[in-house]
Amino acid sequence: MKIINVDNPDLGCTAYFGIDVPFMRHIGLLPERLEPGLARTRLPLQQELLNSRGDVHGGTLMSALDFTLSAAARSHDPLATGVITVEMSTHFLGAARTDLVFEASTIRRGSRIVFCEGEARDAQGNAVCVARATFKLVHVGSHPATGEPSGNPQTQTTLP
Template sequence: MDTQIIPAAPGTPDRPYFGIDVPLMRLLGLQPMHMEEGLCRTRLPASDRIVNSRGDVHGGTLMAVLDFTLSGAARSHAPLDVGVITIDMSTHFLAGARGELTFEARLIRRGAKIAFCDGEAKDASGNVVCVARAAFKLVPMSSGGN
């Protein structure tokens, strides 16, 4: 898997996440890896600040990062111009997640106002630990978004 950080949209210190700033993703330590039309990849380094009482990455952390990565795939056609609002998201936890994780999201279908995406989180061994599917409302960037 590609581990080089390659933002599709210009990344700057104030807009590091494929052309936008998401303070929660900064807090979690998420790293943007790659975005292209219909695809988004991110990486979450291991940290003891994002785990639950068992030492697994907290489910809320997994859901938040999947939401962001899925939204990246939804807006990948115009990352500097289009924002998104999550309409619906379902998540399935398949195994405890430990250590560094990579997230990959794919666009299933995009219409004029709605995009549908699916994605997964994998551990360092390549095991899928969590999957998600979401629908997003597409909005002009000036209206906000994920």
């Protein structure tokens, strides 16, 4: 079983399991572990991520879950596969007021579509948010019209 950690030299300078995600860097999400079918990230509590009640904003939770779920979806080949979120359903179970850990797993992966589920837990281990999502698999680095290598590693196209 191949496990990818943040300091894995195979990932080069891209810290988010092989890709650069400026928004995740902006909110301070920390990738921790990636292995086939599983992803784990951590979000330190920050004042800028709180709502008017002092809880972690729901949009922050959803963004971190979307990334963590998508990492699990592409975990079978994270350097060559990207994903596009097709659908995501989120349920808020309680207020988030501490550092958070996000864990996601693949429920089923087909040749083009992946189904995942995940959760956010607070420092006491309480689930504060759960989500399920569907992702479309895409090749990284192919030209959308021709399928030929584009020279741009951020370009993605749908898998055949």
